[in-house]
Amino acid sequence: MAGENQTVSEYIVHHLTNMTYGELPGGFERHDGSIISEGGAWVLARSGEEVAAMGFNAIHVDSMLWSVGLGILFCWFFRRMALKASTDVPTGWLNAVEVIVSFVDNTVRDTFHGHNKMIAPLALTIFVWVFLMNLMDLLPVDLIPYTLSLMGVEYHKIVASTDPNITMGMALGVFILMLYYSIKVKGFGFAKELSMTPFNHWLFIPVNLFMEVVGLLAKPFSLGLRLFGNMYAGEMIFILIAALFSAGLVWAIPAGLLQMAWAIFHILIITLQAFIFMVLTIVYLSMAHEDH
């Protein structure tokens, strides 16, 4: 645990705070008593009050580092494997990559019936990227944050998908693609679909419009929140079990066993959530391609 004299709730809040880089307003008193000069300054937050004072002008450095880093890792690794692929019997990691690629390819073939060469690579990227981000959840909760706190980094969250900014950002990306392909494939038919279903009469246009727009907006919203909620709850339980270690030596072994049991169950959840995010993306884009 970082800092010995923390209460359980302080420990949890500490673990749920992102490493935030943002603008503090002028005149704000920092944790060490220094005062921000007039006009504000961009600094790393050192306490929860500072994060709150930053408001909108802040970026979660750790989420960005881990998500972009894992994205680059995925691209580099899969490219290397793609270059190595041949007609010989695949070995080692190449085997795993081929299994993933053919699995995603089959899922796309089963679910997506339009003509679009971008869907399969998109689905593969989403699946592996979300999976890698979720996989960070299986690392012991204190391992990296505590190591970094010894080096002077106060807050650090390694699971990028427990940050709603990341998951909602991905969902927004999918939403923009949905709109783009709806307009590209259906053209004016998209407006007609929004205003003329389910009641096909001009009198019902406002009602239809309201219902369809709500339905449309609910898709990216639930997509992002589902991933965030699952990973957040999972992380929360990991942190709670880790907090048990503070209850003394008697609790060390049961807590270790609990941690392991939850981690094993969590392997299912992280894969399932990555898979669901991918399948729903394909389904939504497939709906965008259906021209009636």
Add this chain to the structure above:
Amino acid sequence: MGLILVAAAIMMGLGGLGAAIGVGLLGGKLIEGSARQPELAPKLQVTFFLGAGLVDAIPIIGVGIAMYLIFVVAPGVAV
């Protein structure tokens, strides 16, 4: 503050209840379906896991929020 514990209990309890009924129905139908047509079993299983994952999301989010309420919003009451 004590009401927060009641809120957390309702959140976890009702969320779990609904999801249990849902996953129960889903699993039962999966067994029925694959008993009738065993060759379709792998395909049904994928759909089953997709459905289970969708159903699973709400209670697990509820548990997360409930834990947050119990241990962070109302820490004094729990201990």
